[in-house]
Amino acid sequence: MSRKKKTSEVDGVDGRNIKNDAKPFSMECQKSIAKHAYNAFSAISAFIPWFDAVTRVIDEILSIQEDTEYNSETCLILIERVDNVSPAVRSLRRQKETNEKKFQNRAFNRTFVRFHKVLIDIREFIKDVSQLNGLRKFTYAGEIKKKCNRLLQSFESVCQDLQFNIIITIEAREREQRILDEDVIKTQKKLEKMIQMQGGKIDLIYEQVYQMIKKANKGEYIISDVPFIKVCDIAEPGRRNSPGNRGKVCKKVYKTIPVAFKRVKIPNDMESTRRFSKAQLAILNQIQASPRIIKFYGLTRADGEDIMVMEWAEHGNLKELYENDRSMGWQTKLKIVHDICDGLVFLQACTIYHHDIRCENILVVEDGGYKAKIANFHLSRKTDQDTNPINNLNDVVRWLAPEKLNPDKEVKYSFACEVFSFGMLIWELSFQKVPYENMSFNDICIHVRKNKREELNFGLNSMSFITKTFSKIIKAAWNGVPTLRPKISDILLDLQDVLEKNSPKLYPTQASGDNQSQLELPQSFGSGNSDKTDDYEDDPNLENISIPLLEEGKRAHKLKDFSTAFNVFKIHAELDDPVAKYWKGVYLLEGHAGEKNIPEAIKLFKEAADKNNSDAQLRYAFIKLQAKCFEEFVEYLIKSADNNNATAMFNLGDIYYHGKYNIKQDKKKGKKYLELAALKDQPKALKMLGEINAVHDAD
Incomplete structure (x- = not known):
């Protein structure tokens, strides 16, 4: 009798046994x-x-x-x-x-x-x-x-x-x-x-203000203090400087200069709030570097109150001016609009939003004619700060962008909102009245959200080159789609062109031999998967395939796991990562992982420096200093400082302040670099600035 072949049996869905003739996998196959x-x-x-x-x-x-x-x-x-x-x-x-x-x-x-x-x-x-x-x-x-x-x-x-x-x-x-x-x-x-x-340079002030705002938003101390003015240096205006009190602002004289006294409340109860308020004043002190921002002289105390000492605006705000000067000409309006736009370009470069652009917040000083200056920064904040609700929308709704008038959707404030408000300001000045004069708050919101705007009819003046430019800018700024609104710098160029055609000698022409704009401290300066068949071969050794993130190397370095860190840096250096090349250079220079190769380290620093790594630029600069190659030392130090390296900023500040390494002494520029480094808490910069300020106070 023949032996039956063994089969495995399983229960089917209906309960019947089903025979399976398949051979089971071998142990090796299963593994x-x-x-x-x-x-x-x-x-x-x-x-x-x-x-x-x-x-x-x-x-x-x-x-x-x-x-x-x-x-x-x-x-x-x-x-x-x-x-x-x-x-x-x-x-x-x-x-x-x-x-x-x-x-x-x-x-x-x-x-x-x-x-x-x-x-x-x-x-x-x-x-x-x-x-x-x-x-x-x-x-x-x-x-x-x-x-x-x-x-x-x-x-x-x-x-x-x-x-x-x-x-x-x-x-x-x-x-x-x-x-x-x-x-x-x-x-x-x-x-x-x-x-x-801006006087032949793109100033460091933008970076300085940015760093100050950054620290202020964190509630950190800012070394750049607010100038304090002794009350004994303030005098009452004489007959020639007749009183001109305006509401909460009164006129005084500071060192023969007419100034405005404006009371400000700096809280004493909470240290963080007081620090933030003082930081705001310190920032205001810095941005007066622009002639388009109202000048802030400093802080004083009188009758137990803190008082801001500001530039006196002889003509009040722009709204008061256009209400009083009904015969204001288009050339004057063009110059005023240009000044305001120039100020907005400056604020944008400093990453500051004003949040309330309208004629009432523009002050007008007398300087051989009307000069407009941006003021009232009570709503201003850094561009990446969360939008705070505006307390009194009734005051600003006429100038607000449509995306900010939607109660059902919170939209982050952007510079496109500033551009929209600027377009409304140009309309306001052009027609010398507030927008939507006889409309209620709700009616304005509905009107603007429906993509409707104020009437834009210049009448008999419509053929003027200035009004044509204004009309073009206003229409573009009023676009309902924020991304389609013009850039503020482009608007400034348009205004500048018109202004120069009407005032050809407004700015001196600068010679440009090679037609290249030299900036201050220049550096050497389809979708879907392919149908192609994969030809990748899998590699069983996964340890050699998996690539750790570069951050894992940095973490290992902090934990002093130098071997792991060095391996990560080597992998990423082979992939041409400048940060990894810098770190690999550090390890080869200092022998952290037991391997030392100084020539290779220098080579890696140079490669990373030329790929714009600020730490490598600093290291390579000092390598060149040791070799007494002063020109290259300063060149790479400038590159590192331009990339916001605090130590480079300190060293560059020291060089300029004292005039070292064949660099002409420039104390003002040196101090500016030191202040930038101090804003990043660079200890030597903080110490040196303290010494400089102590000498200044003693004088």
Whole structure:
């Protein structure tokens, strides 16, 4: 009798036994399957932080567009490139199980990390070239185009390696280059105008004010104190300076200069609140560097009260002026609007919003004619601070942007809101009356939200070149879509052109031999997955595939786990990361992980410095100082200071203040760098400033 072949039996759905003739997997086969599943799971898990990091940077890049003030078209080219590829990144993450072979491949891992680094470079470039303060890092406007093209090339290369499908036609590339060329010309023109109007430089004041606001918002102490004026130095106005009290503001005389006394309440009950109030006054003291901001002389005390001593505005505010001077000419209005716009450009560069732009908050001084100055900063705050509710909307609703009038949706205040208000101010001054004069609060809100505006009819004056310019600016500023409103710097250029045509000798012409705007302290200055078949081979040694985040190396360094930190820095240095190159250089210079190689460390510092890493620039500068190469020492020190390195700022301040290393002594500039370093709590800068101020007080 023949032996029956063994079969396994299982219960079917209907309860009947079903025979299964399949052979069970061998133990080795089961182990292999389990190992493969574990490897796939481990590879995907190790990749999740990189997905998070890349997604975060992409979101940051896409959110920048609204805030670009300069080189908008250049920035938009990069933003659109990143936006085109973001669906491919999301798809890759969604289909992570399908793409497990990629995650187990060493080359793919390294390429994805490189992708993250290119995105960071794009983000930082956009931040720099889109704001006036960041433009200090570029020697001339044409360099911006060169760097943009390098970033585009790097981005497309890494996307191709990742098999992200980007299709750019020859026509599209040619169009992009034309746009870049136009942006270069536009930016250069803007910079030349700014440099003319600001005395031949783009000042460090923007960075200084930014750092002061940053500390104020954190409730930290600001060393730049508010000037105190002795009450005995204040006199009553004589007959020539007849009294001119206006409400809560009264006229006095300070050192023969007519000034305004304005009472201010600085709370004594809470140290943090008092510190913030004093910080606001210190910031007000700094921004008077612009001639378009009302001058703040300092603080005094009289009759037990704190009093701000301000510049006296002979003609009161702009609303009072246009109500009293009904014959005000268009040339005068143009000059006033230009002055206000210039002040707004300055505030925007300092990352400050005024929040209440209208004629009543513009003071007019006498200086051979009407001179407009922005005042009343009681609603002002840093641009990235959360929007606070405005207490009395009835006062400001006539000038508010439509996006701020929606009760159902809280919209963050942006500079586009300032531009809208500025458009309303131009209308107000043009017609010499407040907008929507006979309309109620609710009617105004409904009217503006329906994309309706004030009537714009200049009548007999409509053919005037000035009114045509005003009409064009007002219409553009009133756009219901914030991103479609003009940039404040572009408006200033338009006003400047009209002003120069009417007053050709307003600004001296500066010679420009090579037609390059030299700034103060210049530096050397498609979507979806590809249909291509994957040819990635999985690597069983996952420890050699998984790439840790650079932050893990920094954390290990803080914990003094030097071996782990050095390994992380080496991996990222091989991927051409300037931060990792700097840290690898530090380890090779100081031998933290038992390996020392000074020539290689210097080479890494130079490479990282030339990729704009401020710490590497500082290290390399001092290497050049040791070699007595003073010119290169100062060159890289300036680069590091321009990249906001506090130690570099201190050293540069010391050099300028004392006139070292063949640099001409300039105490004013030196002190400014020292103050910047002190705002970043650089201990030597704090000490040196204290000594300088002590000598000054003694004098």
